[in-house]
Amino acid sequence: MNWIKERVGQGKTRLVVLLVGWCWALGPMVAWGQTKVPELEQKMIARGLVDVQRVDPSILVELKYSTTDNFVKKDVYGDLTRAYLQPEMADRLARASKLLKSKHPQLRLLVYDAARPNSVQYQLWDALDAQNIPESRKPMYVANPKTGSNHNFGCAIDLTVADAAGKSLDMGTSYDYFGPLAYPRSEADMLRQGKLSKQQVANRQILRSVMTAAGFTVNTTEWWHFDGMSKKQARAKYGMIP
Structure with missing residues (x-):
C-alpha cells in the first residue's frame, strides 16, 4: 500500500510539471481563461516560436492582419492576435524595447505583424492583384x-512606435502604404518636396535607431x-511556417 501511495505521488508531481510547462508555453492565454488555442498559433508554438509579450510584456501588439x-481590407488571421517570433528574434526585439524606453521612457514599441504562415x-500575394500592382512590382x-x-x-x-496612451506616432503614412512616401530610401526626396515633415522622419528614425542597434536591418x-x-x-536555420 505504501508503494502505491508513493507511485501516485510521483505521478501527481509529473502531472504538475507538465501543466506548468504547458501554461508557460501558452502564457497569458491560460491566465485569461482562453481554452482554445487558434490554429495559426498552434503552428507557431509547435515550431518553437515564442510570444513576444512573454519576453517583454511592455511591448504592445495590434496584429493588423487580424483586423x-x-x-x-479583411481579417486573414482569424483568432490569431498574439505576435510570435523565433526566440533569438524575440530577444532582439526585447533589447530594442529596452533601448527605446531608456531613450524615450514615454514610448513603446507597437507590433503590427510578426511570424506569418506561408x-x-x-x-x-493574390490580394495585390486587386490593387492593380504590376506583376514585376509585386515583390516590392x-x-x-x-x-x-x-x-x-x-x-x-512589422512595427511602429506608440506614445504612453498606445497611440502610434505619425510616420507620414499608414501601415501597408504602397509608394515612395513609405520608402526609407526616398525620405530625403520626400522631405525636400514637402511630402514628409521633419517630425515624421524623426519619428521613423527613433524606430530605426533602436531596431538597428538591436541587430535588425532596415527594409x-x-x-x-x-x-x-x-x-x-532563415530558410536554412528554421524552415518555413506552412
Missing part, C-alpha cells in the same frame, strides 16, 4: 510565397519592416 485595417502569404510590397518572406520563417517584424521600401537575418539564412 480589416490592412491593404487586403498559407497567409499566398493570400496577401509582398514577397513571392513560392520563395517566402522572412515573416514566414519568424525572422521579420528600403517599408519604414515599418525589419529583418533579423537574410532569407537564405
Whole structure:
C-alpha cells in the first residue's frame, strides 16, 4: 500500500510539471481563461516560436492582419492576435524595447505583424492583384510565397512606435502604404518636396535607431519592416511556417 501511495505521488508531481510547462508555453492565454488555442498559433508554438509579450510584456501588439485595417481590407488571421517570433528574434526585439524606453521612457514599441504562415502569404500575394500592382512590382510590397518572406520563417517584424496612451506616432503614412512616401530610401526626396515633415522622419528614425542597434536591418521600401537575418539564412536555420 505504501508503494502505491508513493507511485501516485510521483505521478501527481509529473502531472504538475507538465501543466506548468504547458501554461508557460501558452502564457497569458491560460491566465485569461482562453481554452482554445487558434490554429495559426498552434503552428507557431509547435515550431518553437515564442510570444513576444512573454519576453517583454511592455511591448504592445495590434496584429493588423487580424483586423480589416490592412491593404487586403479583411481579417486573414482569424483568432490569431498574439505576435510570435523565433526566440533569438524575440530577444532582439526585447533589447530594442529596452533601448527605446531608456531613450524615450514615454514610448513603446507597437507590433503590427510578426511570424506569418506561408498559407497567409499566398493570400496577401493574390490580394495585390486587386490593387492593380504590376506583376514585376509585386515583390516590392509582398514577397513571392513560392520563395517566402522572412515573416514566414519568424525572422521579420512589422512595427511602429506608440506614445504612453498606445497611440502610434505619425510616420507620414499608414501601415501597408504602397509608394515612395513609405520608402526609407526616398525620405530625403520626400522631405525636400514637402511630402514628409521633419517630425515624421524623426519619428521613423527613433524606430530605426533602436531596431538597428538591436541587430535588425532596415527594409528600403517599408519604414515599418525589419529583418533579423537574410532569407537564405532563415530558410536554412528554421524552415518555413506552412
